[in-house]
Amino acid sequence: MADDSLLLTQQPIPQLIRKIATPASVGFFFQTMFNITDTYFAGLISTNAVAALSLSFPVFFIVISLSSGLQTGATALIATAIGSRDMKDARELARQAVIFGGLVAFLVSVIGYFASPFFFGLLGASGEYLEDCLLYMQPIFIGAVFFVLNGIFNAALNATGDTKTFRNVLIVGSLANVGLDPWFIYGGFGIPAMGITGIALSTVLTQAVQMIYLAYRAKQTGLLQDFLTPRGYTPHPATLTRIFKQGFPASMNMVTVGLGIFIITYFISIFGKEAVAGYGVATRVEQIILMPTIGLNVAVLSLTAQNHGAGLDERIRETLHKVLVYGAWLMVGGVIIIYTLAEQLIALFTPDPAVVAAGSQYLHVAALTLYSYVVLYSHTSCMQGLKCPMFAVWIGLFRQIIAPALVFWTCTSVLGLGLNSIWWGIFAVTWVAALYAFWYCRKILRNLPTEKICIK
Template sequence: MTFDLTTAPIPVLIRRLAIPAGTGFFFNTMFNVVDTWYGAKLSTTALAAMSLCFPVFFIVLSIGAGVSTGATALIGNALGRGDHEEARQYILQALSFALVNAILLVIAGHAAGPHIFQFMGAEGEYLALAVSYMGVIFSGAPFFMFNFVMSAILNSHGNTATYRNFLITGFFLNMALDPWFMYGGLGLPPLGLPGVALATVVIQCLGNFYLFRYLANSGIIGSFRLHELLPRRHHYLELGRQGFPSALNMMTVSLGIFIITWFVGRYGKDAVAAYGIGTRIEQVALLPVMGLNVSTLALTAQNFGAGHMRRIRETLGISLRYGFTLASFGTCIALLFTPQLMSFFSSDPAVISAGVRFLKIEAFVLPAYVLLYICVSAMQGIQRPVFALWIGLYRQILAPAAVFYLLTSVFNWGIIGVWWGIFAVTWSAALIVVLYVTIILNKLEKDIFVV
């Protein structure tokens, strides 16, 4: 089901878009939680290897999300202007653009993956598990890319329910495939940790068939000729201009995780495993905000194309209010049930202890993430993607490298210095974002008034 994003009441649209998207993100995150839980059943080394893989895996997600964000903004802007033929061209070009990026990612991932893990300090069984896990993921990159783009096409049309349905189904499939592929059975040999990755790739492949069939049957794509998928300079340049800053911004998240993991890794595998579990719990707490990200991007994209600045400001204000309310619940739960949450994933006392200290601090960072995510989504919707990159460079690389070193090495706070460093860096970035967004929206409204 799709909605008119330029005329219907904003609060109604936010709920209709954000709730299905947030539900989908919940099941997608629980998908990852299931992977983490089964990885922990193998061994602490396997769990640490999965945590080590996360920043590398995030590169795949970053490129996919970047292409998706660019496609959503461009398709949404075209639909807002009423130019349906332009929207159709961007839909087709986004699909081929995703394939090109996926092929490059497969080649680069297999070539550079082992060297990255060695640089991060992995060796022996630890290294072998990480390489085997990510090798499967890199091979399945095309399936990830196509799903990202098809979800963007749906989002730009105001449909977040269809992708939600895939994510819910994928979660339940993963619960069945993970133990089967890990331990073997029914003619399948035990694959161990790579089996967890293979289950993910198989589910992504099934998602390709489901989403493309829906797009074809709904008429969103319609009939087309194969030559229309061939790269077109203008469309590729625009998709790159809108998508690559977003992808690079998310890659800064990956690099930021590299930096955090490097600092945390100085305190042992138990600390790395605790950080990996803590980030999974944090993702669950932020799920409602992720749904608001999707609704904010889709609404700002179409309303910017239609020239409705007041609706963009209203979207931002209501989304932030919803986000702060939901984040407060996440903060309370993280503070009240920290030991229980950590114990669900690990029985290792050292891992639980490190994770509890992390979550007790990280719980107060959740409202800052609300400001960051929703405001950045709004800027991407009004075709200001480069700002996300600059704030990402500050929040993920420049500030953490300096602050973590200061707190851990100069002040000798140890691992707790990394946790407080995340708090300080994230809140400072959130304040910068609020100031920038305020200036940009005031300028756009003034320009429209003058015209």
């Protein structure tokens, strides 16, 4: 039987949303501040270094995608088992998820390390620009195991509704990065000056320490109590297959995001590295505004999975309704901030007027796109909680790859429009995807509990 302290099926939905979403949002805020710190110190090195970090982001995002996707899949399965009060299955899923994550991390490290020159070459990097990209990304690929396993251990915590632990490690990691970045960049106290490589090593070191603590906290839930025994290290093909079926589509959805950023960056690079740098800085600002929506998505996933496992489908409908209302209020403030302060926010990271112009131009359009992310991600998280992960893959393929490639190519190559057409293309594609996700998910929810569930 499940420990009642792990259940999300009894307390009022608004209370549970706040309990889960608030720590998660605060944590992801500090994770974004971590990235912003990296961007700030890269700006002190050179505009070339900022552009290298921006160009590296789509490749780096693939590592994050695999970690986040496996985390989403594992959270859905473990939370459903807990909601069904099947703790034996929940523990088995948690153990096997760690094994699965380790295997994926190894493949990412090997493939990424050797293939990264090719990827950056596709994006137009060469000479010193390419060298800076590799100096940053190759240490990241070596440390991929820390990124992936952080997501797996956090999945066990999210499945129980614990988002405070991850919040705490992200806060500490972000603060530590403020000191580690300049130390590793400029050297001192026995550490040689490493430039842009120092930014990467600071990230890897922080991730390693975070992984150790998250593993300890996940073990305290009881979900990993047998992991350090021979039984815990033994792969079980049937369970690994279940994790693959749920986690791989979620990972592929995130990979489509990475590929989408790759496509966006490719078309932006037509307008020069200043445009790439401006987009990179602007998306960091946008991420800060969207942090509360990430917390809401975690809440939707965890609450949907547990309550669906318990057969309490009306609580799922209530969760989505509340999240959309909360998200609307949060994004009102976000729209005002990034629309009115766009130039000033970009100028915090670079004095280059071309970079400021490109970044602020993007933010003016992004202000009108913000709420679409609330609608899109909350309904996608709901579908994942219902163990229907392929929905996210199909909508991701449309939103991140097929539609952007067609729209951006038409705007730039056929119509000969400028950089601003790419920003409006993002606006149009995202809103279309959000409205479709709203319609489709609501169709599924209207038919519950008789609707056939995608993965048993």
